[in-house]
Amino acid sequence: MAEAGNEFERRPDPDALLALADREKRGKLRVFLGAAPGVGKTYAMLARARALAADGVDLVIGLVETHGRGETEALAEGLETLPRRKIDYRGRTLEEFDIDAALARHPALILVDELAHSNAPESRHPKRWQDVEELLDSGVDVWTALNIQHLESLADVVARITGVAVRETVPDRVLQDAAEVVLVDVTPDELLQRLNEGKVYVPDMARRAVQHFFTARNLTALRELALRRTAERVDDQMVDYLRQSAIEGPWATSERLLVCVGGDDLSEYVVRAGARLATGLNAPWIALHVERAGEEEQDAERLRRVDDALRLAKRLGADVERVVGHDLAGETLRFARRENITQIVVGRSHAGLLARLRRRSLTDEIVRRSDDIAVQVITESRANVAEGARPRRARSAHGEFWRGLGATLASVAFAILVAWPLDVWLRLPNLGMIFLASVVFCALAAGVWSAVAASILSFFAFDFFFVEPRYQFSISQAHEFLSLLVYTFVAIVTGSLAGRVREQSRAMRARAEAAQSLFEFSRELSSAASLDEVLWAAAVHAQKALDAKCVALLVPKDGELTISAAWPPIDRLDAKEEAAARWAYERGEPAGLRSGTLPNIRFEFRPLTTSRGVMAVIGLEPKAAPETPSAQSERMLTAILEQTAIAIDRSLLAGESVRVAALEESEKLRTTLLASLSHDLRTPLASITGAVTSLRQLGDRLADTDRLDLLASIEEEAARLSRFIVNLLDMSRIESGALAPRRELVDVGDAVRSAMERSRKEFPDLKVSASLAPDLPAIRGDAGLLGQIVFNLLDNAHKYGGGQASVYARRDGDDLLLTVTDEGLGVKPADLERIFEKFYRGGRVDGRKAGAGLGLSICRGLVEAMGGTVVAQSPAIRRKGTRIVLRFPIPPQPRRGAVA
Known part of the structure; x- marks a missing residue:
């Protein structure tokens, strides 16, 4: 047991294994790291690449900068090289790495030099390391070269060491995620010798480099940085290996x-x-x-x-x-x-x-x-x-400063103008309250610093104009000086508190407006049923809240992003904007304006990520495109995207629940149909088969009465089977929409009498009485379908009506009222609506064979196709029976003498 426990405790770290699995899905990155240009990074990379190519590895050179070095150019000869992409920019032709050609070629290994390089403005990504990331995501292994000064976290350190600002940087995570880091190192003396021999730069550039960057002090410091960073990377790799292999050991991870x-x-x-x-x-x-x-x-x-x-x-x-x-x-x-x-x-x-x-x-x-x-x-x-x-100095807010200074001077001057006549005419002892009011005004109007300035200025103004001796900055009485100091202290405290209240109220008002805006947005989303409605609500609200054009793109079944909602309306996006939107959809990361992918376009595209993945893309075009959006705008946008993603999830779940309910209902109907078919087809077929077998086997030995009974049974069951099949066909026509009734004038009396005559032949034991008003108006419809409706109702009365049925028809206002009433056991109140459902048998059978449950469902479909309505009532007469009530609209009757 102890051994088992120890084995359990020494199991591999799950997080380390998951990280390893994630890295296996991507291509592998090998970085040739150097302390400075000229140490031989590109040379070492090409030398190893030639050895792999000789072994048959599929590798190509995506881009290699030889800088005119003959030895490096010789190593590149004979290796497959992708042509560079030419870009016209401001009258110049720039040659850049062609990421699309590399993806189309998709080799096993590609060499991409100078990882920190900035691409031309028209490129897909602003930085080359982002091109490398895309290659790795597609499964291609990449070799690249990098100097230590281009790491983001070391940029300011290198600037202090060398006095040269580093403008092209690479995030540290790129180096951390590399599968292998190869340190290419030479001593400073050897590098300086290579520089003097012209193996790094041409002579003029070499002399300038020695004077500025390539000094022994700088190169030694850069070499130390490269060695330290490589050692840290090796240590991280060792820790990962130990965790993945479940090797015991202390992990120095306690510092945070x-x-x-x-x-x-x-x-x-x-x-x-x-x-x-x-x-x-x-x-x-x-x-x-x-x-x-x-x-x-x-x-x-x-x-x-x-x-x-x-x-x-x-x-x-x-x-x-x-x-x-x-x-x-x-x-x-x-x-x-x-x-x-x-x-x-x-x-x-x-x-x-x-x-x-x-x-x-x-x-x-x-x-x-x-x-x-x-x-x-x-x-x-x-x-x-x-x-x-040097760190950038903030530009002072000149507008706010001058507004605050103006408020201070104006308020103190106004206090003097108000206090002067009051002092002359009324000799008030508390004129300081007027200056205190000016301090509070400055606090509310311009903030804390303006209130403090107004307090100090009021101190001197009150002393100069209203304290003896006047018009001098002096005070004759000690208690006046003390009073003035206390007044100034109270003014400063009051002004500070009032200014803080002003700032807090503005902040609370801004947050309240944002919360109210999000609340209204959530209400709109709660009432949005479909996906299009959700995206329209998001586009309109984002435009209003962020003051930016908003477009929402959705992927229909054909797989192409299309504009689903846009406010203000936008018909189409150009090719670059569509490419950025596609990138945001496929990669699940921002693209376009202020991002690392196609940052020069006008829209910023954000993916809408749900639990199912990226479902849509939101694009924003701000009226003014600042370098970075405000934190308030970023929080508002994040909240809108998150709520929209939740609403999309809810909309998709609602649609799926409807589909699931429909499938369940379809499955239920299928099961019911199979059960009904197995019963309603098997029973008459069994009766017919038995009767035919008896006639064939017994033949002349049967009495005439028995033979006639068997033939009558065959005829009855065949008619029953025929009616069942006709009902199934009628129901399929109704559900498929293939039923198109004629819209002719129909004599209701003739249709009812024809159906009653047919029922007497089919159901001779059913007693049917009729009461038809003599002035029955004609209705618009199909005489054949109306007769079928009445016959189905009489068939239902034959099964459930106790052998008695009555038909009644009359005019009721603008409708024609037609009822069929039986005297059976009736229908439960809860089943009065359900009896019109397919295959539902809600009536209480009184001894006769129950039907398939299609008759009344077909009746409702035919009645509604003719523009009428049908309901059931039970009990009908003498606390029993069922009445089926049909209503048909009466069309306007032509006036007498009118020409048809």
Whole structure:
């Protein structure tokens, strides 16, 4: 048992096995990693490729940049090379990697050089690493080359080391997901020698490179970065192997990092530092932004920086979270303790004096209150930041500043103008209240900082104009100075509180409007029954809520995306927009504007993902296309897409439930039909077969009366069988819609008498009486069908009516009333409607053979085909019997003397 327990405990890690299974579905990526250009990455890649080609491996060169190096060009000769795609851009012809040709060729292995390259503007993807991702998703193995400075998390470090800003970057996850990383390494001295020999760049470029980038100090630092990153990658591979193989060992995964993201210039720097720290510790990390109420409405530029930093963190592999609270430090620490965070990374920028006076430093507060969590403070060092890589400074909100300053000056000036005559005429002792009102006005109109400025300005204005000695900035009495200080303190506090209330009210109003908008949208979706109605509701609401053109595309049975709803109306999309929509549908990821696939088109396409997969695509064309949408717009769009996906699921489930109910009903009818056929066909056939057998075997030995009885039985059962088959044919004609009754004037009396005469021949033991009004009007219909209706009702009376039936017809207003009444046992009240269903036998049989349950169903179908109605009533007479009531509309009668 102990051995079994140990074997159970040493089972492979399920998450590691699932990750391995996911990687097996894709192509394998091999990255040749180097510290700098010229170390021989492309050369090593081509040398290994030639060896594989000699072994018969199907490989092609998708794109290789030799930079004029003869040795590298010699290795590429003889290998199949795809032609490059030519793009005309601003009068120049650019040559790019042809992703479509590579997918069409679909080799086992393809070589794509310079992974961090930016594609031409007209390309499908803006970056080459995205082309490689598409190749891997299609099952093609890819070899590529990359320099260490192009990793996203190391871009700012390389910029500080070399003084050169790195603009082309690759997300770290691309390297992490690679099946193999091959480090191509040479010493700095050897690389400098290669550079001087012209094996890296042409002579002019080589001299400039030695002076700027290719220095021994820079190359040594870059080499260390490449070696460290490769070692970390090998360590990760070893841990994965141990987990997949169930080999025991300690896993250093206890560290968890939390990176605090704010709206200042230091945010991206802090995120990159946190990513490097998490990578070095091999620990998961979370990027957290604590949002203060009213922050969105106050400073759009600050919010944009927060969004940029969070997007960067997501690209670097972090989990992104947002929380809302007034106590930023408290919310941060509560979140950290809830998520078992062991280290907090927070930045400290060089705030000005006014900023430090307005509020306590978040960094200092976190450090002071964090007793059990380590805090790492990242400071902004301008001396170590290269000019090209310096964090971007926010552009001051000039509009808000001047509006606030104007409100401050105007309110204080107005307070002076109001207080001056009151002081001259009334000599009021509390003129400070007027200035306090101006402070509150500034707080409500322009925010907290305007209220504080108005408080200080009011202090000096009140001292200058209304405190002795006047028109001087001096105070003669000590109590007046104390009163003025207390007044200023009260004004600042009141203004701050009023400004905070203003900000909170604006934030609450914005959230209430968003909640009301989503509530109305959910109501519209709840009433949308079909898929088209759901998509129309989503398109209209998204256009109204996001102020953007919206188009919803659905995939019908032919497999092509078509516009199902658009508001404002859009007839068609161009070829690139259709390609982006198809990409979003097939890959389940955003495409188009502000995405990594065809970002130059006007629409941003988002997939609508349900539990069944991607069901539709929503496209949005904003009126103004900013670099990044606001957080409020992004949350609104996410909510709309999620609710729409739920509504689509509900609509599909409703349609499936209807189909399932129809199938169940069809199965029920099929079972009933088979049971009815087995009984109603077998019984008359058995009677006919028995009678014929008796006549054939006994022949002349039968008495004449017995022979006549057998012949009568044959005739009766054959007639019964014939009626059953006729009923089945009539029902099939009604259900298929093939029944098209004539619309002629029908004499009801003649049709009723003809049916009664036929019933006397078929059912001689049924006693039928008739009461027909002498002035019966004609109706529009089919005389043959009307006679069939009456005959079926008399047939039903023969089976269930106790041997007595009566037919009654008269005019009732604008209708002709026709009833057939029997004196049988009647029908239960609950069965009065069900007796018209197919194969339902609801009547109480009084000893005669029951029918197949088709007669009354056929009657209803024929009556409705002629424009009439039919209902059943029971009891009919003397607390028994059943009455079938038919109503037919009477057409307008032609006037006498009118010409037909």
